[in-house]
Amino acid sequence: MPEIVFTEDAIAPLPVFSQATISKGFVFASGNIGITREWKLVEGGIKEQTRAALCNLEIVLKAARSSLQHIVKVNIYITDFEKFGEMNEAYAEFFDKDKMPARTCVGVASLPFKADVEIECTAELA
Numbered sequence: 001m002p003e004i005v006f007t008e009d010a011i012a013p014l015p016v017f018s019q020a021t022i023s024k025g026f027v028f029a030s031g032n033i034g035i036t037r038e039w040k041l042v043e044g045g046i047k048e049q050t051r052a053a054l055c056n057l058e059i060v061l062k063a064a065r066s067s068l069q070h071i072v073k074v075n076i077y078i079t080d081f082e083k084f085g086e087m088n089e090a091y092a093e094f095f096d097k098d099k100m101p102a103r104t105c106v107g108v109a110s111l112p113f114k115a116d117v118e119i120e121c122t123a124e125l126a
Contacts, residue, residue: 007063011037011056019060027064027123031077032056033115046083046116050090053119058094066123068094071101077108077118087117 005020005027006013013019013030020029034042034049035056042052058068078087084105095101101121111118 005060005064007059009063010059011035011039020064022064022125025125026072027061027066027070027125029057029060029064029121029123031075031118031120032060033112033118035113035115039113041113041115046078046080046086047090049116050087050119051093053117054091054094057119057121061121061123064123064125066126068123069096069099070123070126071095071121072124073122074101074103075120076103076105077111078105079108079111079116081107083116 003022004018005022007019010019011032017030020027032053034052036042036052042048054068061067061070076087076091078084
């Protein structure tokens, strides 16, 4: 049976999904955008939103007995590929350059709260 992950340290999920689910040795983290605990989009554009989304994911992964270093696959959704380079600069701050997880980046028309980026991942349990 899948185990539902919840931590009060992370952004509360909406009632229609969980922060993450653990199944068969993997953590499947829901998408995170760069918002504060007060549900406000962080200021500073896509770089700051990317950092905030990854920090939010880090909190959820920790609660799920994992970490950013255990991520095996990342899916990124971005509303403007003109900002792809800026997103990558912030993203690279969180991972060892020789141990980058597999990744997909998809262009989308819009995201919740008019965010520039949303990030979800699959990680191994630590």
